[in-house]
Amino acid sequence: MSKKVKKRLITILLSVLVLLIATLLITINLRDNIIYFYSPSELQETTINKRNIIRVGGLVKDGSYKYNDKTKIYSFVITDNSNEVNVSFVGIIPNLFAENKGVVVEGLAIDKVNFTALKVLAKHDENYMPPEVIDALKQEGQWQEE
Amino acid sequence: MYFKLPNKIIDELRRWLPILSLTTLIVFLVGLYFSILNSPPDYLQGDSMRIMYIHVPAAWLALGSYSFLALSCVCWFIFRNPNFNLFAKSIAPIGAIFTLIALVTGSIWGKPTWGTWWAWDARLTSMLILFFLYVAYIMTWQSIVNKELAAKISAALGVIGFINIPIIKFSVDWWNTLHQPATISKLSAPSIHISMLTPLLIMTFAYILFLATLFLIRLKIEIIEQKILRANK
Numbered sequence: 001m002s003k004k005v006k007k008r009l010i011t012i013l014l015s016v017l018v019l020l021i022a023t024l025l026i027t028i029n030l031r032d033n034i035i036y037f038y039s040p041s042e043l044q045e046t047t048i049n050k051r052n053i054i055r056v057g058g059l060v061k062d063g064s065y066k067y068n069d070k071t072k073i074y075s076f077v078i079t080d081n082s083n084e085v086n087v088s089f090v091g092i093i094p095n096l097f098a099e100n101k102g103v104v105v106e107g108l109a110i111d112k113v114n115f116t117a118l119k120v121l122a123k124h125d126e127n128y129m130p131p132e133v134i135d136a137l138k139q140e141g142q143w144q145e146e
Numbered sequence: 147m148y149f150k151l152p153n154k155i156i157d158e159l160r161r162w163l164p165i166l167s168l169t170t171l172i173v174f175l176v177g178l179y180f181s182i183l184n185s186p187p188d189y190l191q192g193d194s195m196r197i198m199y200i201h202v203p204a205a206w207l208a209l210g211s212y213s214f215l216a217l218s219c220v221c222w223f224i225f226r227n228p229n230f231n232l233f234a235k236s237i238a239p240i241g242a243i244f245t246l247i248a249l250v251t252g253s254i255w256g257k258p259t260w261g262t263w264w265a266w267d268a269r270l271t272s273m274l275i276l277f278f279l280y281v282a283y284i285m286t287w288q289s290i291v292n293k294e295l296a297a298k299i300s301a302a303l304g305v306i307g308f309i310n311i312p313i314i315k316f317s318v319d320w321w322n323t324l325h326q327p328a329t330i331s332k333l334s335a336p337s338i339h340i341s342m343l344t345p346l347l348i349m350t351f352a353y354i355l356f357l358a359t360l361f362l363i364r365l366k367i368e369i370i371e372q373k374i375l376r377a378n379k
Contacts, residue, residue: 008223008224027313036322036323038322094260095258096261126326128329129339131186
């Protein structure tokens, strides 16, 4: 390696390093702006502006999903196993929405535990399984609903 | 690394490209057979999960292509061998198309699964930025007439853009995103059944062959173009 090449190598490695550190600092500090949704626990710690549209995500609590025929309101509870948020929603629920599955709701927080959703998004997890395998796992009692 | 491309590279490429293209086609057909006809649907998503076989390899290789592009740019900065620019220039449009495939198929999958075509979460946004980075790289070459200047600016852009790659990769772990975390990145058992992993791996292999074919075709064009430029000087 000639001197020139060595010098260039050092320069570029240093610039890349500086660039990486700068990005890391920016992304870490922007964390609150980059997150797509708050978990119920994070919602407790945030100051809520009632006019701002925000998103809350977590698991749909088992047995909490209800539909009121008269008012056409869906209601369910989002949990992260330590805190809970009650959600009410009028509109179309996505097909993959289910209890014990992930969900992200977009809308207005009434207070720290009550939420009016304008949009409901089902959050898919990273598991891919054929139906037969799920049935087999369930029979053996090895399938754990998250 | 003061290497030269072999003199007969064009002849060699002419000889091998048809064979490579045919292999790509065959592997693709096998992969599509497994992913569409001979694999089970997902227990939750049903048949719409089959989009994954197109989506995931495209996204992987979009990231891989950019890493290759950035590495070529770094090597160009250090060794000033113009062949590195040929590599970067050849891979850029392919990476852009793969990114676009990942974005479009993801959107088609997102509608029935999430209930929305698009979300401004960290994964989707950073992937869109990757597409723009590819486009910007191509456009600097197109729009700057002075090719020496174009080489410098595009290489700088290629290197700077690389910071987006770890952001895309880890966005699902660092931030709350609508996009699910990686299925096959852990060293432990992947969260996908073997009957679905097999078609995915075949499709990935097909995509790699496809990428190699396109890359060599593009490289051939770039070399010929350079020869014409030199002859006209």
